[in-house]
Structures are given as structure tokens and as C-alpha cells.
Amino acid sequence: MSHDISNAPNAIHIQDLTLSYDEHRVLDGLTLHVPAGSITALLGGNGAGKSTTLSTLLGFVRAQSGTVLVAGIDPGVAPDAARRRIAYLPENVALYEHLTAIENADYLLALSGDRKDRGVITDALAAAGLQERAWDQRLGGFSKGMRQKVAIAVALLREVPVLLLDEPTSGLDPRATADFNALVRAVRDRGTAVLMVTHDLLSAADVADRIGFLEGGRIVEEVAASGTERFDVRALHARFAVASKRLAA
């Protein structure tokens, strides 16, 4: 599918961001723009600052200098307003074990002020690929893939302009990964800006419109998908391996 995002506004706007934890400079002039209706994957070695980037968008940490805007809102100044515009899937999705899938969705939507009817929730669980017999089961026995489906159903229902994903496919098998990626594309096609932090190069190449490599606290290279071949995965792998080795050194 051709996906022209050249004129879309940036739902995620990060410009010249600098952030240190005490003396440790983690982000150093980071610039990253994610237009509405597009998916950017952020790759980088362990400790490169990927999760910290998400934390600044969520207003959990404040940068020392630079600009961060989420749908035009500075999360450093108005964290609650920014978070209302964000659906966030952390690596280990926090759901309630003793509640059913529907009860989890109902409760989480109530917490974010986005209450929906049961029929709307079950439609979203179905769209997320959760089988009907699981809807009224407690989450205690769910696999990671099933939990991700509940979480993305909630994200779908919140209809927010920004979706942040932290390592969403780690621990998912290839089938579950493909299903998850299809859902992320569906969210993107609704006009949401998606930023996905990942080590999973294949998944990034499958789902993203752009891939940014984070190294030394900034994006050192950004590649865009083009045509039917999308990305040259071999070249990306070589690039990624070099960056990871440098960070580990």
C-alpha cells in the first residue's frame, strides 16, 4: 500500500533533546519526528536511550534542553494532557490478573475517562484477534500474545493520536508477531502516529514506515520504506550490529 505521509503533521515532535541522569548524558541532541498516520521504529543497542525517549514523551522525565511535543502538547509542562493523547504499551503490559478481558478493558478505559459499552469493547477484542471464549475469562491464564491483544484493544478504543510501544513483540512467536503488526498497521491507518521501540529488526522492517537508529543519544541514521521491497533487511542488520557493538564497547 502506498502511504503518503509527506504532508502529515508531526504528532510526535522531538527537537534537539538533551537529557542526562546525573552526570550521565543519555540523549544528546535527539531529533525525531513521527507524522500522524505513520509508524517509526526506534532501534538501538541496550542502554541507547530508547525507553528514556518514551519516558520524555510520557512526561516521566524532563529533558534539560530541546523541545518535546505530543500532539502539540509539551509533556514536561502538561504531563496529564499529553498522556491523555497517548496509548502506551510497556514491555510488560500491566493488566489485572483477577479481572476478565472485558473487565480489564472496561476498567482501564474508565481510568482514562474513555468509557465504552460492552458491545464496543467486544468488537475491539474481536478486532484485536482475541477469541470469543476468552472474553469472559480471567487474565491469570492468558499467554503473552493474548495479553497484548487485550492491551492493543484498549489502545484501539482510546482513539488517541499517539501510540507508544516498548518492545511489543519480545516473547511473541512469529504468528503472534505478524498478527500484532497487522493491528499496529490498522491503528496507523486510522491516523495515529506510532513510535515503536524494539530490538526486533525483522518486525521493524515488516511494520515500520521509517526506522531510526539511536546511537550516542541521537538518531545517526533514518531509513524510510520504499516500494514493495520495503527495507533491505541485510543492510539494516549490518548497520544495527555495528551500532550495538559500538555501544557495548
Ligand SMILES: Nc1ncnc2c1ncn2[C@@H]1O[C@H](COP(=O)(O)OP(=O)(O)OP(=O)(O)O)[C@@H](O)[C@H]1O
Ligand atoms: N531512572 C534512571 N536513573 C539513572 N539512569 C537511568 C535511568 N533510566 C535509565 N538510565 C540509564 O540511561 C541509559 C539509557 O537507558 P534506556 O532504558 O533509555 O535505554 P534503552 O535503549 O531502552 O535500553 P534497553 O534496550 O536495554 O532497554 C542507560 O545507561 C540506563 O542505565
